[in-house]
Amino acid sequence: MTTMTEETMCPTLTAADRCDACGAQAYVRVDLESGQLMFCAHHGRKYSAKLNEVAVSIVDETQTLAK
Template identity: 60%
Template sequence: MVSVTAVETQELKATDRCDACGAQAYVRVTMESGELLFCGHHARANESALREVAVDWDDQTDRIK
């Protein structure tokens, strides 16, 4: 299992969109090769595979109202 380290990141904005469906992104997944943005739904749906390659997992879903 890969350890995920928290780093200080910026708050995702309304203009940040999910790479899977285009909805507002609330999760930023940083990997050695780059980063992907996901809505809460697609982050949860792909979490097990993404966590294996993630260097950082920035979950801001607590901001969803």
């Protein structure tokens, strides 16, 4: 599995991309063998352990959120 960060690529998610779990703005895109899922920062963290096991690649743009 490949995890892409701000250092390795430009942001690819936009405000139009929505979380598959709750509909909030997506900051995490997960590419699977069977397709693609998008998650908000909350659900990306919640499911990260399992997603890391099954993902082909993960684009995590949560670093763009203000702290």
